[in-house]
Amino acid sequence: MSENILEVNNLKKYFPITKGKEKGLSVKAVDDISFSIKRGETLALVGESGSGKSTTAYNVIGMYSATAGQIIFKDEPISNNIKERPLRLRKEIQMVFQDPGTTLNPRRIVKDILSLPLKIHKLVDKKDPVGQIVRLLEEVELPMEYLFKTPLALGGGERQMLAVARALSTNPDLIVLDEPTSALDVSIQAKIINMLLRLQKDYDLSYLFITLDLSLVRNFATRVAIMYLGKIAEIAPTEIFFSDPEHPYTKMLLSAIPVISEKEEEVKHAKVTPKGEIPSPVNVPKGCSFNTRCPLAFDRCFVEDPVMKEVASDHQVRCHLVEERRQS
Amino acid sequence: MSTNHASTPGITKRDRLEGLKRAWYKFSLNKMSIVGLVIVSLILILGVFQPLIAPYPEHAGAYVNFSAANQPPSSQYILGTDTVGRDILSRIFYAFRGALLMGLGVEAFIIPLGTIVGLIAGYWKEKWFSTALMRVTDIFLAVPPLVLALVVSALMRPTLFNSMMAVSIAWWPMYARMIYGMTSSMRNELFVKSAELLGASKFHILFREILPNCLGQIFTKMTLDMGWVILMGASLSFVGLGEQPPTPALGTMVSDGAKYLPDQWWIAIFPSIAIMVIILGFNFLGDGVKDMLTSEE
Incomplete structure (x- = not known):
């Protein structure tokens, strides 16, 4: 058995548009991404809203059928047609959603859930x-005492813990966490994260952790993948990701983390000022999809879409600039 | 560890009592709902115990006493007598039975039917059979319910059971529509998706996840509809398509008395008031039930 519990190869998920002006086109929510998760590790999938991180999660869990590509779980390719997914896989891969208020049936008691x-x-x-x-x-x-209570009687954090307990109940190997703390108070966030870390050790779990919050990632993830417009821009081990990022987009995101003191400001990387908004995934810019916002873009970026290149072990970047710098 | 969990308390008596108290508090916030509850309980008691309560229980059948015909309200006959000398009060009490049977019978038939149609059509919204089911429902809804009920009952022998069927045929599409609407929006809720992802059966999803969330609305509509179903039953018996004489039915009593208006006004007016009281009672009660069930969280 390979050490990878989950491998995603060239996964694509397009949503065809059936109405309106853009009929015939499709939303390229996830466009040719590959990553893997090792047993017992946490891969954080980070990106802005609309970058396709949740779509990726839904493909892994089997809520969507993939348009193309392959998902391999424990050396076994998972069918892209979610209806053909065996019950066994529903036991081994579990999911915790963002908002515990809607994922738990308000009419059922904790014991039944x-x-x-x-x-x-x-x-x-x-x-x-x-x-x-x-x-x-x-x-x-x-x-x-909560056994006979409905989720309505529980607080937000407690509901999320209940959702985690439900995911844990089938003794899964992989849990997909879709922004599990973003709907909660900061004080409860820490509690949930610590609990998830403890459970990971106790049960030898692997996590695919979807989040917007980079400061959470630093303490929680083993590796980080940055998504932009349905594509992965950079994958790196957490430490390298924060100390030595390569992709301009990563630098931009990292310099956007707010800090309090001057001292912290000094430690931060050279500021890369973000400009503009994420473009529509229907009309992806020609060349590198980040070229509309990249402060360092040059002529090649507007013509040719870069490919993933390994810059160090376990560290991959998809950028022409990094590639050219290495060659020179 | 397992031994001390074996004695895990269920919902204790105190919890249940507290839940009931809270429900009663919400219900009693509106004084009219208590009025409704009193009216409905009275109708229930009068209908069920008619032989014990009514002054002349035997007047509910084929009883004739021409010497006492067409008497206005008096101390002997509180609401007067009809054209063959039967006590109207006793007959109204007996007619409550038929009215309640009508309401309960119709709802016992249409709620399961409407719920199942609505759940199936709502959950498999984009399938052909969902479209088929909902178009059939729409056709039924397009015809005014009273006209539909009249046509259907005119095709059958006039009995209480057949008039129940006629009203049911006119009424079930409203439940199907309501449940359809709720289900088709609820199937995208994440708790339904979660159950699907866990691999729960369709039966479980429809009846254990979705249906419990519809029960409050079903129950409210049920109480509110009771009065209107009874009215439609009375309308059918008014034109002679319901319970047949000599068994008293509110509709027949009104239509019999209508010929003697305005001179012998009590024959038609009192049964009409009885119908009105039933509808008002169930409406007030329904409002209370709505307050009780929908103001959670």
């Missing part, structure tokens, strides 16, 4: 079904 995945996958402990659920609650630090 947690026993559903166990029943579906025939994992119910027949001798002690209630104890099994109480242990799950304990695992996410929720009291057993």
Whole structure:
């Protein structure tokens, strides 16, 4: 068995437009991306809204059928047609969504919510079904008094913990976390993140962590992938990502992290001023998709789309500038 | 560990009591809903215990006493007597039975039907059978319900059961529409998606995830509709398509008395007031039920 638990190769997901002026075109939500996740590691997928990070997650979890490309889970290609996905995979890959208020049925009590995945996958402990659920609650630090409460009676953070417990219930190998903390208070964010880190160790979990928040990534992820307009701009181990970023877009994002003191400001990289907004994924700019906003763009960027190049072990960048600098 | 969980408390008596108290508080915020509850309970008691409560229980059948015919309200006959000398009050009490049976029977039939059609059509919204089901529903909705019920019951033998069927045929599309609307928006909710991702069966998704979220609305509409269903039943019996004489039905009583207006006004007016009270009672009650079930969170 290879060390990669998940491999995504040349994944594409286009949404055809069926109405209006742009009929016949399609939204290139995810356009030819490749990455992998090793067993026990966390890959953070970072990008602005509309960059295709959630679409990628939905493809992995099986909510969307991919347009092209391959997803390999534990050395086994997962069918791109989500209807043909076996039940076993629904057990081994789980998901935690952004807003726990909508992912938990407000009319069902905690006990029913947690026993559903166990029943579906025939994992119910027949001798002690209630104890099994109480242990799950304990695992996410929720009291057993919550068994008969509905999610409406729980706070936002507690709901998210419940969602984590549900994901954990089938003993999965990979959990896709789609901005699990962005709907929560900062104080609760830390609690959830610490809990996720502990669970990762205890259960040997791998995470695909989708987020907008770079400061969270630093403490949580093993590796970081930056997405821009459906493509990955740079993948690097977290440490290198923050200390030695190569792609202008990464530099731009990092210099946008707010800091408080002058001292911190000095430590930061040379400022790359962001300009403009992310273009529409329907009309992707010719050449490198970042050329409309890149302060360092030169003539080649407007003609030719760069490809992923390995600059160091485990560190890949998709930029002409980096490529040319290496050649010279 | 397992031993102490075995005694995990269920929903304790206190919890349940508190839930009931809260529900009652919400219900009683509007005083009219209590009025509605009182009216409906009274109708229920009068209808069920008519033989014990009514002054002349035997007048509910084929009883004739011409010497007491057409008497105005008096201390002996509180609401007067009809053209063959039967006590109107006793007959109204008995007619409550038919009216309640009508309401309950129709709803017991149309709610499961409308719910299942709505759930299926709403969940598989883009499938052909959903379109087919909803177009059929639309055709039924396009015809005024009373006209539809009249036509259907005119085709069948006039009995209480057949008039129930006629009203049901006219009424189920409204439930199908309502549930369809709720389901088709709810199927995109993430809790439904989560259940799908876990691999839950369609049966589970429809009846365990979606339906519980529709119950509040169903229950509210059910209470509010009760009065109108009874009115439609009375309309059918008014034209002679419901319960047949000598069994008293509110509609037949009104139509019998209408010929003697305005001189013997009590024969038609009191059954009419009875119909009105039923509708008002169920509407007030329905408003209370709505307040109780929809103001959560």
